Amino acid sequence: MATTEPTHRGRARIAEPGEGIGLDELALATRNHGMPLEALRYDVTPPGLHYVLTHYDIPAVDPGDWSLEVGGAVARPLRLDLDALRRRPAVTARVLLECAGNGRARLEPRPVSQPWLLEAVGSAEWTGTPLAPLLREAGVSPGAVDVAFTGADHGVEGGREQDYSRGLPLAEALRPDVLLAWGMNGAPLPPQHGAPLRLLVPGWYGMAHVKWLTRIEVLDRPFTGFQNAVAYRIKVDAHEAGVPVTRIAPRALLAPPGWPDFLTRERFLRPGPVALTGRAWSGRAPVTGVEVSTDGGATWTPAHLAPADPAHPWTWRAWTCAWDARPGRHELVVRAADAEGAQPVQQRWNRQGMANNLVQRVPVTVRQ
Template sequence: MAGTVLPLSPETMTTDPYNAQTPPVALTQPLTPVGAFFVRDHFGMPRLDPHRWRLSLGGAVEAPYELGYDELLAMGRREIDVVLECAGNGRSRMTPRPPGLPWGERAVGCARFGGVPFREFADRAGVDPDVVEFVFTGADSGEAHGRQVAFERSLALDVALHPDTLLATHMNGEPLAPEHGAPVRLVAPGQYGVADVKWLVGARAVTRPFTGVFQTDEYVYVDSKGTPDGPVTTVRVKSMITTPGPGTTVPRGSVVDVHGWAWSGGTPVRRVEVQLDDGDWHIATLSPPTGPYAWTGWSLRWAAKHPGDHRLLARATDADGDTQPLQTPWNAQGYGCNPAASVDVVVR
């Protein structure tokens, strides 16, 4: 996209708290620019001084302790390219529309996160053998369901201690911006973004499943068709069409390069198919991702022969055999929306 000037900020959804989605042009890039990356905030953005920041680890561990920012940086930095997607991404496509932010399809992006595996921190403390989860606490807090709570979310023990679960300090090579969780956030690749607790200040090991607001009241599948009720976890297989954009006019007789991305929760994408209107599905060409949690590029050449309004659909299939459905899977809170991507174009 030589010569294209990318927007410096995402598109605002709400101002207080600030929530915004990634602009379309930024989604054409393999790594989404930080300044255009979507933002999800529940209670307002805390401002934390890195030099005073401390992360405490407690609960069912042998030796609780704290870690400072400089100490964390001194432990080195592992970098992983990760698709970060809000669990409510695409909610506006559900009928009837569930409550919650009316996200379009752009509460998503792919970034290179750098930090230290959480397991290195946990190993220092010594985890009790009866531990089943770690609960992660952010510095942001507010009222939810009639009570004052901090933003907290738990991860199953195997996910929390996976070597790719990071205490992230950097995003696309730069220190985290405040809106993205500075100075330190959690990044759990393959999980929906709610797991990636921002403004991280605490972690505790627990021997029973966590039942906080954002674990059992919010960010759960309820009355879901085809999904057991319970917390949202792994990202579902999904795709997007980045070019042509919605409403693009295409000259009749031209050959159009259709491009997009596909991703799944750490499971490789094996196939992307593209359909014009109600015609046959055609296999797109895949480009290798930059890592196991990054999105996979795909492309297909389409001969625009027939004038009129047309709809392009794209659906991805991952290595587990899961394929995007053609219709939006509904649930009462509007999570995990992953129908086939679509874009309407005009041939003249």
């Protein structure tokens, strides 16, 4: 088993060429879990198939003891228990979440952290109350710029003991579709998804959707906590400040056709017509198209993309593409585009493996 040095002060370690996954990365991979890609078949991802990333432990929160504090740069600090929140206007929204580290383990060289391949995604029906009216009731101070959201999850990261905490620009926090959610797919939030209450910031990568929420603090200065200033940044050189990770870049995924080998996960299928299917999304602009290659990216065919559903602007869209599978080995590749551009076919490396949307490649063998 390869030994690994701990990260210090948020400087991620980069794996050596050819270095296998270490026990530390494996400990993350076995406790966090992705969405097996055949679950792309579900419009709404069942709990247990939806991806989960918890930085520390899942905290034991007693909903009867729990309350949410709203304070900082506000005229009227508030404290609300779960009943008080549930008496507020409730909405249910279908929102896709994706981890900012999705695809990290495919980067070369590999940033050492949660080693996602491509499965850190899911789309669920979240029920909660909009945040903006609550902030207005608290009376946000005129000079406020950021809002800090803190969870009950506690641990050490980059050498600093901390409760998980993320800052969000005030303008984003005031968007009407930002929710404080207590329900998932018609049931109470499961423990691993943030029970009793989590934040939902549609369009942003998962790190913004703070789970096990206990405190909302309005700030009259920019938030400088670890998760914004150090952890979730896109940078190539260890010493640069980098740019913050925000909205989800476009991605299409293919539900791998055929059947797998248990261990190697190689895929096999029979010759003949195959309906390739999958999903595509972007958190920054509407998806404008999906293309499929069955020859490793040499040629591309437009997929049929289901129309956007105005009732669900923040979820994925189904796509399908007919393929006449001939015997032999093929590499299937898919890419989505939004108004800002298409997924890259070559990696755009960054040292923390953040917001990487390199195309998916699925080798398959077609045999009689």
